[in-house]
Amino acid sequence: MTLAGRGDLPRHVAIIMDGNGRWAKKRRLPRVKGHEAGIRSVEKTVEFCAETGIEVLTLYAFSSENWLRPALEVNALMQLLKRFLRREVPRLQRNRIRLQAIGDLARLDDSVRAELRQAMAATADCPGMVLNLALSYGSRGEIVRAVRRLWQAADRGEVAPETLEPETFARYLDTAGLPDPDIILRTGGESRLSNFLLWQAAYAELYFTATLWPDFTAAELQEIFTDFQHRERRFGMISEQLQS
Ligand code: IPE
Ligand code: IPE
Ligand code: MG
Helix, strand or coil: CCCCCCCCCCCEEEEECCCHHHHHHHCCCCHHHHHHHHHHHHHHHHHHHHHHCCCEEEEEEEEHHHHHCCHHHHHHHHHHHHHHHHHHHHHHHHCCCEEEEECCHHHCCHHHHHHHHHHHHHHCCCCCCEEEEEEEECHHHHHHHHHHHHHHHHHCCCCCHHHCCHHHHHCCCCCCCCCCCCEEEECCCCCCCCCCCCCHHHHCEEEECCCCHHHCCHHHHHHHHHHHHCCCCCCCCCHHHHHC
């Protein structure tokens, strides 16, 4: 856990990009037009975070529950994702951004997985910000997969149950190696986490904005960062202990 004191920028920013459908509905457009418009917000957000010096940006792009949406929408989202991955690689390389993914990637189509693998390989050596896409992601599923991996490691004699600590458990999560999110931000007006980073959110600062994701701007994100820098994160301690 990072002890980011007052004034520090977040190291890890995680965003629940919500409101694309309602953005489209307001304009009497099909929902997929909202998702297309949302991609521009993704590009602007990635660029702004990289320029600001954020270490990790996690974007919730598709939840494990989103598979339950009408097939037409799911397919459109998968096509958009493939197009995004293909088109974005040169820009990621230019900005030295390394692409990673968390989630139940086995559920993705072969063609999506191939595109994702390619984009991750093409940016694997980039030393800058990590752009972490949560795809087919659900926190409960992630925790159960972690327990499975841990169980297998225990069977192989690699871990002893008595020595298990939260920090060792976290190594089996999809987010292994990444710092916990300092900020979890949700656009679109809902105040819920929708199965996002439940374990990792333990000490995240939460932000909810009514702005629909396609309308979200770098200026609003800058305001959120400024607010974050004025919050006192006590991690269970008292104010006086943080001064030292
Ligand atoms: C978020 O926007 C994008 C995904 C979940 C893929 P929504 O599609 O949930 O938009 P609303 O919530 O219906 O407005
Ligand atoms: C959360 O949004 C998932 C993503 C943004 C990818 P949803 O629109 O799926 O969440 P609920 O259904 O309103 O909780
Ligand atoms: Mg939604």
